[in-house]
Structure formats: structure tokens, C-alpha cells
Amino acid sequence: MGCAISEMAPENAERTTGTQDAAAHLDQEQIQMIRESWKVIQDDIAKLGIIMFVRLFETHPECKDVFFLFRDVEDLERLRTNRELRAHGLRVMSFIEKSVARLDQLERLEGLAVELGRIHYRYNASPKYYSYVGAEFICAVQPILKEKWTRELEEAWKTLFLYLTTFMNHGYQEEKNRQSHAIDSPKDRPEKRNTAL
Template sequence: MGCAISGLAESAGLAEKIVRDHDAGGRGGGQHPNQDQIDMIKESWKVIRDDIAKVGIIVFVSVMSFIEKSVARLDQLERLEALAVELGKSHYHYSAPPKYYDYVGAEFISAVQPILKDRWTAELEEAWKTLFQYVTCLMKQGYKEADRQNHAAVSPKERADKRNTAL
């Protein structure tokens, strides 16, 4: 009914839809937002930023910082891509696996939708989903790069030793 737990089911459902859309090659899976979406995201961000205290309670401050940086770089895709790939690499180093990345966008959307009220449209939702699918794809790429680099830095003998110690 309005409690935090009932909202989790909605968020999980949205996250599952984003993952399905992404896995099925749906709109936005790994593609950057188009210009209309960029404009909608920037406009809605101005409203969200003004009411950031409410959103901050629901979404971690570090996530909000990343979103702020992402919105600021929407017109500079090289910088946005580098930011997201680096974030994915850092997630590898503190063992935050990619399987959870898709849920962040869904949680963010659930948190900001009530703030934007009548400004929230299906097109704006699609724009934000596209942004999150795009950066999530890049973060996963960064995570994989860090994984490859880590495995390349370890000799085959050391890898064998590490596997044996886990037994």
C-alpha cells in the first residue's frame, strides 16, 4: 500500500523488464540516448536536483553523484563512456558483480517518478531507462576488462596455486 516493502516488488518488476529489454536487444540496450531523450533527462534532472533530499534517502549518495556526472556528460559521450567503464572497473575491485547493476536504474526511476509528478511521461521513463541501460552496459564492459586485466597479471602457475588453495 505505500510501505517500503510493497515498493520493492514494483522496483524488482521494473528492473526485470529493463534486464529483459536489454537481453532481448530491446530499445536502448547499450545505445546512448538520442537527443530528445538527452533533453528530457536534463530537464527532469533540474527538478530532481531541487528535491534531492527526498531522493537521497532512497538512493545512495554515490549513485546520485554518478548520475549527476552522467547527465553532465550526455553531450560528451567519450567522457560519459570513460566514466562508466571506470566505474565498472572499480566495481570489480570491490567485488560488486554486474548482475546487480540493472537494479539501480529501476530504483532510481521509482524514487524520482513521484517527484516529477505530472512531468513524468512514458517518453521520459524510456529516456531514463535508455541512459541506465547504456551506462550499465559500459559498466559491465569495464568490469570484464578489469577481470581480464587481473587474470592476465597473474601467471598461470599463480592461478593454479590460487585455485588449489580454494579447495
């Protein structure tokens, strides 16, 4: 057990579980474990979201650069009471809640993660940060679940986050390519005028 961020890094996704079939490794027992643990976790989602992001900024201060509203806040205690951070933490927890609810609907879950990746491209939030959030989530929930936290439950959550971050990365790349093609498209280029007389 522990909070090994490198185990969840996107560059390890291909090696450990395969890109498209990471969720296939979540068997029904793991899905049930995630759902049962979520029932306990969801009572503290506002607090958990803040804990998760404060920990993220402690362990990876460069992540603050993505957040315009509090990138210059140096005092992590001030961040604990920051309304914008609380709101963002709740949005992340809402995404996790939707993901847990869709564990039996992989097509919908993939679509949700891909769309989130597209949105993150628009905010210039690099995929290298995605796995950090999953790792900090795992670290933050351990004290809440106490003796209910097991190695098997940790592996189930890691697999879920690996799956989500893989599809978020797909969405990020799709949006990046779409934006790049939109700029390169002839219809979007300024019309060249014939200046020859």
C-alpha cells in the same frame, strides 16, 4: 509506466538496443527531457539516494551482501539514517549527475562508466546488480516529478541506464580479465627453484 526491473536487465541489453549504440537511441529531445527532469531531481539528491537504496534492499535483499558496513542491518528504518548509506547514495547521485552533464560527450561518458565498472569489480559488486539501481532510481523519481513524469521520460531514463550499465559491465569484465592475467603472468608467479642436485 511502472518500475519494471526486468526491462532494464543487462541480459536484455543486447536484444533491445545493441551493446555499443544504446546511447545513439537518445535523441536530442530525450536528452533535453533527462536534463530538464534532472533540474527538479537534483534538489533532493541526498533524500533520493537513500530512498533508492532502501527500496533496492527491500526488493533485492541480496544486494546488501555487497555492502560491508550495513550488510547485517535488518531494520530498514535504521538504514534510512545510516551515514554510510547516505554517503554512498550521494556518490551514486553524483555519478548520475556527471552522466547527465556528459550526454553530449559520449566518449567521456563511456570512460566514466567503464571506470566505475572497474571499481565495482574491486569491490566484488557483480554486474547483475547494476540494472537494479537504475530501476529503483526510476521508481524513486516518479513521485518527485509527479505530473512531469511521462512514458517518454521513463524510456529516456531507461535507455540512459541501459547504456551506463552496459559500459559498467565492460569495465567490470576488463578489470576481471586484467586481474586474471596478472595472476597468470609469468613475471608474477613465484620463481621455481631448481632443487635437483
